[in-house]
Amino acid sequence: MPLPVVAVNAGVGTNAGDSANDVLLRVADLRVEFGARAVLRDVTFDLHAGETLGLVGESGSGKSTLARAILRLIRSSKGSVLWRGQDLLACEPAALRPLRRDLQIVFQDPLASLDPRMTVGEIIAEPLRIFEPALNAQARSDRVGEMLERVGLAADMIGRYPHEFSGGQCQRIGIARAMILGPKLLICDEPVSSLDVSIQGQIVNLLLDLQRDVGTSMLFISHNLAVVRHISHRILVMYSGRVVEIASRDALFAAPVHPYTRALLAAVAVMPPPRGAAGPARAPLTGGPPIAGAPRRAEPAASPAAADFGCAFRDRCAYAVGICGTTVRLEEIAAGHWVACHRSQEFTASPLAPKD
Amino acid sequence: MAPILNIDDLTVSFPQPDRSIFAVRQVSLAVAARECVAIVGESGSGKTQIFMAAMGLLAGNAAAQGSVRFEGSEILGAPAPQLNGIRGSKLTMVFQDPMTSLTPHLKIGIQLAEVLVCHAGKSWSEARIAARRMLERVRVPDPARRLNQYPHELSGGLRQRVTIGMSLLCEPLLVIADEPTTALDVTVQAQIVDLLRAMREEVGMALVLISHDLGVVAGLADRILVMYAGRIVESADSAELFRGPRHPYTGALLKCIPTLSGPSLARLPTLPGQPPQPGDSVDGCAFAPRCPRAAERCRTERPLLREIEDGGARRVACHFPLSP
Numbered sequence: 001m002p003l004p005v006v007a008v009n010a011g012v013g014t015n016a017g018d019s020a021n022d023v024l025l026r027v028a029d030l031r032v033e034f035g036a037r038a039v040l041r042d043v044t045f046d047l048h049a050g051e052t053l054g055l056v057g058e059s060g061s062g063k064s065t066l067a068r069a070i071l072r073l074i075r076s077s078k079g080s081v082l083w084r085g086q087d088l089l090a091c092e093p094a095a096l097r098p099l100r101r102d103l104q105i106v107f108q109d110p111l112a113s114l115d116p117r118m119t120v121g122e123i124i125a126e127p128l129r130i131f132e133p134a135l136n137a138q139a140r141s142d143r144v145g146e147m148l149e150r151v152g153l154a155a156d157m158i159g160r161y162p163h164e165f166s167g168g169q170c171q172r173i174g175i176a177r178a179m180i181l182g183p184k185l186l187i188c189d190e191p192v193s194s195l196d197v198s199i200q201g202q203i204v205n206l207l208l209d210l211q212r213d214v215g216t217s218m219l220f221i222s223h224n225l226a227v228v229r230h231i232s233h234r235i236l237v238m239y240s241g242r243v244v245e246i247a248s249r250d251a252l253f254a255a256p257v258h259p260y261t262r263a264l265l266a267a268v269a270v271m272p273p274p275r276g277a278a279g280p281a282r283a284p285l286t287g288g289p290p291i292a293g294a295p296r297r298a299e300p301a302a303s304p305a306a307a308d309f310g311c312a313f314r315d316r317c318a319y320a321v322g323i324c325g326t327t328v329r330l331e332e333i334a335a336g337h338w339v340a341c342h343r344s345q346e347f348t349a350s351p352l353a354p355k356d
Numbered sequence: 357m358a359p360i361l362n363i364d365d366l367t368v369s370f371p372q373p374d375r376s377i378f379a380v381r382q383v384s385l386a387v388a389a390r391e392c393v394a395i396v397g398e399s400g401s402g403k404t405q406i407f408m409a410a411m412g413l414l415a416g417n418a419a420a421q422g423s424v425r426f427e428g429s430e431i432l433g434a435p436a437p438q439l440n441g442i443r444g445s446k447l448t449m450v451f452q453d454p455m456t457s458l459t460p461h462l463k464i465g466i467q468l469a470e471v472l473v474c475h476a477g478k479s480w481s482e483a484r485i486a487a488r489r490m491l492e493r494v495r496v497p498d499p500a501r502r503l504n505q506y507p508h509e510l511s512g513g514l515r516q517r518v519t520i521g522m523s524l525l526c527e528p529l530l531v532i533a534d535e536p537t538t539a540l541d542v543t544v545q546a547q548i549v550d551l552l553r554a555m556r557e558e559v560g561m562a563l564v565l566i567s568h569d570l571g572v573v574a575g576l577a578d579r580i581l582v583m584y585a586g587r588i589v590e591s592a593d594s595a596e597l598f599r600g601p602r603h604p605y606t607g608a609l610l611k612c613i614p615t616l617s618g619p620s621l622a623r624l625p626t627l628p629g630q631p632p633q634p635g636d637s638v639d640g641c642a643f644a645p646r647c648p649r650a651a652e653r654c655r656t657e658r659p660l661l662r663e664i665e666d667g668g669a670r671r672v673a674c675h676f677p678l679s680p
Contacts, residue, residue, distance in 0.1 A: 224614075
């Protein structure tokens with residue numbers, strides 16, 4: 001099927017030389033508003049078949065909103081979400097439904113995302129009931145049992161209820177539910193954030209094993225940069241509802257360009273601490289991120305539309321200059337490395353000192 | 357230096373009709389003046405319950421045995437009037453979620469001033485001035501305006517600065533901070549860690565830092581206690597612990613933390629299995645089912661927390677500790 005023409009920014013956030021057919025999901029100029037507030041603005045990126053794209057940013061940066069907007073769990077006001085060439089945002093509900101078997105999600109809070117009144121078997125069987133209604137009860141039960149064992153739970157747990165399981169086990173159940181149909185895209189929204197560190201690795205490795213076996217692409221949302229670093233092919237950094245940088249994993253960690261990306265990396269505590277040092281090196285960041293879409297404090301009279309102009313990070317940025325008040329777009333500064341910063345060329349040419 | 361907090365053989369349990377659920381088992385520890393001790397452990401390891409007992413804040417159905425002495429006087433089971441003379445002034449606490457630990461319907465200024473009115477006998481006008489000064493000390497921008505705001509008008513990081521300021525108003529001897537950065541974003545976490553470090557120098561209080569995050573405590577603590585299944589399994593000088601963990605659980609925990617440096621891995625290191633539930637009865641070492649070094653002895657005989665070679669600073673509860 002030929003790909004429709006994508007109006008603006010086609011191919012942004014993709015690797016140079018990739019063929020268009022390789023693109024599974026193409027999000028273009030996506031905008032989501034809550035009332036008068038735009039919480040996602042001009043979000044544009046591609047996701048390739050078999051790829052894991054890490055999505056990082058602080059709370060309120062719009063990571064979860066983006067996940068929900070892609071799946072049309074919330075309404076977008078502008079832009080497109082092309083799924084294998086078809087715009088999910090323009091689909092009739094009846095046309096969308098069969099596509100959903102390929103689009104699955106695992107949520108952050110493992111217990112809250114499971115219906116407390118359903119047994120584990122019923123929870124995992126529900127997608128099969130909906131999408132494979134011809135399956136008889138025995139076949140369905142066999143599939144559920146296999147899936148339970150595949151995610152590391154005993155098949156005889158099938159009749160138990162969610163509250164009988166630990167957080168890590170509940171997350172395994174959520175993963176089993178998401179993967180039983182063999183989806184092409186799995187969105188993981190902070191799947192390990194509420195789990196203890198000794199359990200996190202087990203769950204991440206399970207996701208990676210399933211991805212390898214099924215060939216699923218993953219959009220992996222996390223505020224934990226270290227986890228994202230280990231499992232992502234490419235990483236997308238969000239700030240205040242916008243994409244500020246997209247790069248391959250190695251490029252992002254070796255040579256981050258956007259001042260926000262660099263501050264974020266510097267803020268992560270160094271493990272183990274350097275011997276004799278007073279403590280981990282700290283980011284020169286003060287303040288907190290703005291609430292997406294809120295008027296900037298410096299401009300109390302600004303209309304929500306005015307907040308669309310300029311770099312959202314400039315209030316906290318040590319390198320901000322006059323031009324940063326004007327609209328900034330993602331630009332490709334090296335093959336596959338996209339940055340939304342007016343001064344990105346200067347940063348890559350030579351290291352700059354902060355203004356103060 | 358004489359310790360200001362002495363916890364001796366503390367056990368916290370929740371009696372049920374058919375059995376008892378043990379959250380803390382025979383924990384002993386001491387905190388010296390001006391010292392920063394971190395208690396590290398995963399959820400359910402009992403780290404918070406130790407200090408709930410120390411503050412007299414245990415749930416009504418909990419039972420505490422042992423002894424908790426603050427400045428020499430026993431506070432376990434002490435009557436409320438005696439406790440109220442200590443907690444909130446000499447012994448204070450900072451909680452994980454600054455939204456729920458501040459009262460939503462009172463302005464910041466009133467909540468801060470109230471501490472000084474109740475505990476230091478100050479008038480409301482004096483207390484309000486002191487409250488504003490404290491907001492300046494904890495680096496809250498525009499403190500005069502913040503006094504007139506409600507908690508929901510502040511960001512999470514600012515709210516945590518307010519609760520830290522509140523804990524310091526009466527010049528406490530000891531502040532217990534329970535996961536003070538866990539609810540915050542990573543860039544804000546770094547700011548709060550820096551603030552706690554600065555306050556230790558300026559105010560000179562002792563600090564107990566309860567956390568699941570070894571990375572956060574690394575830059576702050578003098579000493580780290582690692583808990584597993586209700587017991588302390590390792591106690592070490594902070595730098596020594598990171599240089600060479602001696603308990604296999606500490607070692608596994610450190611290995612599980614994904615890093616930002618070094619080669620990136622296709623799989624994350626893991627610790628297989630799960631910790632025992634607080635209700636499970638454990639013979640021998642609670643970590644044995646997950647421990648690669650476990651032998652028959654580990655399953656039958658519980659290892660005691662004991663000093664190992666180097667002069668007593670290092671204590672480990674393991675029959676077969678890792679080599680240094």
